[in-house]
Amino acid sequence: MNLPNIITLSRIPLMFLVVWLMYQQWTGAATLAFWLFIIAAVGDWLDGYIARKQKLISTFGKFMDALTDKIFVVGIMIALVGQGIVPIYLVLIVLCREFLISGMRMMAAAKGVVVAAERGGKTKTLTQLIAVGFLLFVPMLQIDIAGWLAFDFSPYGRVIQYGGFWLFILGVYFTVKSGWDYLVKYRGVVFDEQT
Numbered sequence: 001m002n003l004p005n006i007i008t009l010s011r012i013p014l015m016f017l018v019v020w021l022m023y024q025q026w027t028g029a030a031t032l033a034f035w036l037f038i039i040a041a042v043g044d045w046l047d048g049y050i051a052r053k054q055k056l057i058s059t060f061g062k063f064m065d066a067l068t069d070k071i072f073v074v075g076i077m078i079a080l081v082g083q084g085i086v087p088i089y090l091v092l093i094v095l096c097r098e099f100l101i102s103g104m105r106m107m108a109a110a111k112g113v114v115v116a117a118e119r120g121g122k123t124k125t126l127t128q129l130i131a132v133g134f135l136l137f138v139p140m141l142q143i144d145i146a147g148w149l150a151f152d153f154s155p156y157g158r159v160i161q162y163g164g165f166w167l168f169i170l171g172v173y174f175t176v177k178s179g180w181d182y183l184v185k186y187r188g189v190v191f192d193e194q195t
Contacts, residue, residue, distance in 0.1 A: 003056075004048070008061060008064050009064065011044065014036055014037075014072070015076060018136075027143070031140045033139075047065060074098065076132050077091045077132065085165075101121075107189065107190055123174050128174075130167055130171075131168040131170070134160055141153045
């Protein structure tokens, strides 16, 4: 187990910790949730950077990086649904796309075809991370920072939450678009029964 793979796998327990913190009422929980999310998001970039720099790229690393991205982001999205911040149908669209593309990748792998990460998929993940970051920043601002500074940040929080919600919708758009692009590009592998 090398360092990039450890960083990759750390996103799964971090997701559980972030979600748990999102539901805590004590001062500082929202701040801790936000910063742990940022650490995990940076780790998403860092694991790939270290793997390329130290020539530690492996099939396991590529597979687990994509899988832990999905687990991390979707887990936090589900928590946002539970808190009434985003509607369930948007997260269901994301879940459907992730299952369809993962299934397509497995079918392709069974036929010896590697489905590499595409720019659209990376754009989708980045947009989702930024949107979730905005939405996690709001409780930190309105609860923790407002309490520490004795200042009402509610108007600013509403603007940031509104922006985060529209970024979330943009992320869902990129999710659908990149999923469609994968299916079109690899349709021969997926639907060719003779191979």
